Amino acid sequence: MNTPIVSASGHASAHAPVAAPAALPVLPRPSAEEFAAVLEQGHGAYMPLPQFGVIDTTGDDAASFLHAQLTNDVQHLDAANARLAGYCSAKGRLLASFLSWRSGDTIRLLVSKDLQAAVQKRLSMFVLRAKAKLVDASGELGVIGLAGDVRGALSGVFDALPDGVHVQVDGAAGTLIRVPDALGHLRYLWIGPKAQVEALLPSLDGKLKRVSPAVWDWLDIRAGEARITQPVVEQFVPQMVNFDVLGAVNFRKGCYPGQEVVARSQYRGTIKRRTSLANVAGELETVRPGTELFHSDDPGQPCGMIVNAASAQAGGVDLLVELKLAALESGTVHLGAADGPALRFLTLPYGLPAEV
Template sequence: MNIPLATGSGTPAGTPAGTPAGTSSGITAAAPSSPAGLATLPRPASDEFDAVVQQGAYMPLTQFGVIDVTGDDAASFLHGQLTNDTQHLDAANARLAGYCSAKGRLLASFLTWRSGETIRLLVSKDVQAAVQKRLSMFVLRAKAKLVDASGELAVVGLAGDVRRALSSVFDALPDGVHVKVDGAAGSLIRVPDALGRLRYLWIGPKAAIEARLPSLDGKLKRVSPAVWDWLDIRAGEPRITQPVVEQFVPQMVNFDVLGAVNFRKGCYPGQEVVARSQYRGTIKRRTSLANVVGELDTVKAGAELFHSDDPGQPCGMVVNAACAPEGGVDLLVEIKLAALENGSVHLGAADGPALRFLQLPYGLPTEV
């Protein structure tokens, strides 16, 4: 690798003058029962899962919020804060990105795209307010403003055989992952497939979307937003929610593999840690796909994992959890790579429910 490791000194990029590099982010992980966290969604009915796999379905996604970033310096400001390139983000594409603390730990994950002169950030609703407040602290003299657009916009997920139904709303459909098209009803973004089924995000003005949703009902089944959480997990795409804030360097949740980190861009908070992990071969933890017996009242993001051969200390953590159609809960888990080599991994304690590991839909680099 001939890309040099950034070796800047002093206060990390994006840190206001007088703020020590080790200062807490102010975005704290909440206990799973915290009223500020996302509500636990009921287990979807079996026919809701079947609709995605066998035909097509749509689901309003109440678990997301949207931050609009406007102003002449919106792109350059975000470029100096996020792990991905927003300076060269064009109107036809979306990008995953992370927002890190000075220690390189993820405070949030976003899907980013342009809507006219605005850059939009799709984020888990339970961390939105804290992240928006923190980002606003770093605007300083930049001509940029962050606004909560969640009240004006609707977010809808579509999965399965949905192209014909979408063709009645959009003149053209995205032909590749993270390709975006715009229409009178908002933006349509293709996101990674899950279980070989197409997936799209439709984001636009609430009134425009709500006026068009009834036309989908005769063609697609409306299902719970919990199905989308499951599809994200089966696509291997982690989402930072409140219980796991500041737990992971981007590579631990496979963000380098998913294209959420640009290693050639300029500085951002935590860049040195992220770059050092990439180029010095120190990535000893990754995110894997698994299933475990249980329900979401006990199987939650932030829960620790333990290895059968080392019960005294955790070997990993649940990143995301969602009800699985075949029973139990599907998980994305951040885990020591060595823990996958032998023995068994258990939820909560070494004698807790054993995880059954599944194959991710993408490959991971071989660590040395």
């Protein structure tokens, strides 16, 4: 396992100062028509996704290097599938989350844009003698999300479409990856050379509605898939955001930073916190990731934290919230303080294991 060198000040060198990340912008609430373009039968939408960056990893040792750093199996990642993965600190806390896939000899990592520079810098510190190089490919690649009844439109761009979740196909226009459905609607990510993607987008306009990237953030939340962004870096072990359930952790692979903590949490029954789906009154200007949550029965200390937030189609803000499991058994959970707005809990689209 790679371990950062600790300086005389007691801080790990892997936390060397980097340029302050640009915060992700607060996106305006999408219109009713934008939500409807995804949700109504027979309709579909596409949305450029500037909230993501892409790190390309190349070289003979690219797969083995990433395999030793991330929570999932990268060594055996093939050209037909994509995988979720986390990147942890030595204490097992998530520094970033990725969608990873192969594009030719390159392994690509889709990451929250506000973390891309810092995460790339930190990973690069551990390359050492490995034949691997990490570069920021965000400027060269376009990232497009598609949701709803989009298969007909996509068949005009790709010769074949992926038929299962996290299945990918490559074509002249780039890579198309099917990602988990949201509210029963199909979703895809299209990542390709930016100039080529932008040249092809007008061909979709007659068939699909172009909508705000905020719709994608909402769909990710309704799919129950947490995304690590700057406000919640180092707050959660992978199980707290359900990454074990979502297939983002391989418990049979070799060592990686934080692996002992992650494994101990899994096998010793110490998972006492999980991520749930909820809605709360308000707008994104005040309902933000990293905001603490409080329980009516224990107002003096937080019981959880907002992981992700997005404007909801039915009003208010939909949330992925990490909470003590005990907080769901009785009483109410509130935003910011025990007398803050109460959360209304919704049903995740997948089940969670029974904790003992």
